[in-house]
Amino acid sequence: MSNAAAERKILVIYTGGTIGMVKDPVSGALKPFNFDALYQHIPVLEKFNCIIESWCFDPLIDSSNMNPAFWIQLAGVIEDNYEQYDGFVVLHGTDTMAYTASTLSFMLENLGKPVVFTGSQLPMGVMRTDGRENFINAIEIASAYEDDKPLVPEVSICFENRLMRGNRTNKFNAENFNAFLSGNYPLLAQVGVHIRYNQQHILKPENKKLKVHRALDQNVAILKLFPGITHKVVHSILHIEGLKGLILETYGAGNAPTDDWFLDDLKEAIGRGITIFNVTQCKGGSVEMGKYETSTQLEAIGVVGGFDITTESAVAKMMFLLGKGFSGRELSENLQRPLRGELTVE
Numbered sequence: 001m002s003n004a005a006a007e008r009k010i011l012v013i014y015t016g017g018t019i020g021m022v023k024d025p026v027s028g029a030l031k032p033f034n035f036d037a038l039y040q041h042i043p044v045l046e047k048f049n050c051i052i053e054s055w056c057f058d059p060l061i062d063s064s065n066m067n068p069a070f071w072i073q074l075a076g077v078i079e080d081n082y083e084q085y086d087g088f089v090v091l092h093g094t095d096t097m098a099y100t101a102s103t104l105s106f107m108l109e110n111l112g113k114p115v116v117f118t119g120s121q122l123p124m125g126v127m128r129t130d131g132r133e134n135f136i137n138a139i140e141i142a143s144a145y146e147d148d149k150p151l152v153p154e155v156s157i158c159f160e161n162r163l164m165r166g167n168r169t170n171k172f173n174a175e176n177f178n179a180f181l182s183g184n185y186p187l188l189a190q191v192g193v194h195i196r197y198n199q200q201h202i203l204k205p206e207n208k209k210l211k212v213h214r215a216l217d218q219n220v221a222i223l224k225l226f227p228g229i230t231h232k233v234v235h236s237i238l239h240i241e242g243l244k245g246l247i248l249e250t251y252g253a254g255n256a257p258t259d260d261w262f263l264d265d266l267k268e269a270i271g272r273g274i275t276i277f278n279v280t281q282c283k284g285g286s287v288e289m290g291k292y293e294t295s296t297q298l299e300a301i302g303v304v305g306g307f308d309i310t311t312e313s314a315v316a317k318m319m320f321l322l323g324k325g326f327s328g329r330e331l332s333e334n335l336q337r338p339l340r341g342e343l344t345v346e
């Protein structure tokens with residue numbers, strides 16, 4: 001493989017987060033670095049056979065402030081620049097990166113170019129930063145083409161030594177450089193001395209025109225079960241005004257209490273048109289409704305099984321499908337169908 005054949009054009013989109021911070025030489029405080037001086041900060045970038053340009057959000061945000069309006073803006077930047085660039089690198093805070101990558105995967109239908117998210121645990125301007133390596137790897141991956149075709153034409157997260165499908169990830173560590181997990185899907189690439197792409201696990205685009213979906217419906221909620229959860233809590237979540245979709249985070253293979261009050265409340269909510277999507281609290285493995293008695297009744301009352309989807313991806317998918325105006329059976333069927341490789345149907 002060679003990415004030296006043609007000079008690729010990469011757009012780096014900086015949204016905020018730790019990665020883009022450097023120390024102010026005078027005050028010593030961390031501040032976002034000036035992307036116009038990108039090559040000055042990371043001179044090795046000049047060695048890549050690609051043109052790197054940047055687009056900065058204004059204001060830059062800590063990703064804990066991420067929201068659908070911002071996702072729409074981000075998708076718009078990619079759409080507006082789609083033809084001019086061969087790949088995109090999105091620099092993003094790590095806290096909600098898995099949510100953004102998941103949502104963007106749904107918003108960007110027929111994506112045929114790499115959109116590689118990365119960030120860091122330590123700011124770029126700190127000596128031991130992981131940001132420099134993550135950034136360089138992301139650029140290399142976004143510009144990797146073979147026979148004029150991108151090697152990773154999907155939304156991915158490049159972090160530490162791994163390239164993962166974005167909508168399969170979650171941030172599982174607030175301390176280690178290895179901060180992201182793809183518990184239910186193999187790595188798209190392993191980053192070591194060489195970047196070894198696992199082609200059989202990478203999506204193959206259909207060569208259709210990019211279609212950007214901008215409607216996201218926020219009338220969703222997450223209900224995480226725990227032993228001791230009260231009727232009051234379940235009842236009030238199910239009666240949130242305007243609620244259309246609930247992500248029910250269950251135990252193990254999709255199990256939940258069998259108390260009448262619990263099942264009756266869920267059944268009544270489903271009767272009012274609320275779609276309940278069953279996602280496991282585990283970081284690996286799949287929901288299998290009907291495997292245990294504790295999930296058989298969920299299935300019987302019409303809870304929709306989420307297979308091995310992550311909570312992050314389930315929220316994103318629910319907002320996306322509700323935004324398309326889906327409800328009832330159509331919504332349930334689409335939730336269970338892999339749209340962007342986000343779940344595996346057992």
Ligand code: ASP
Pocket residue numbers: 016017018019061062063064092093094095096119120121
């Ligand atoms: N709070 C930061 C953010 O998510 C942390 C980071 O960048 O890693 O924006």
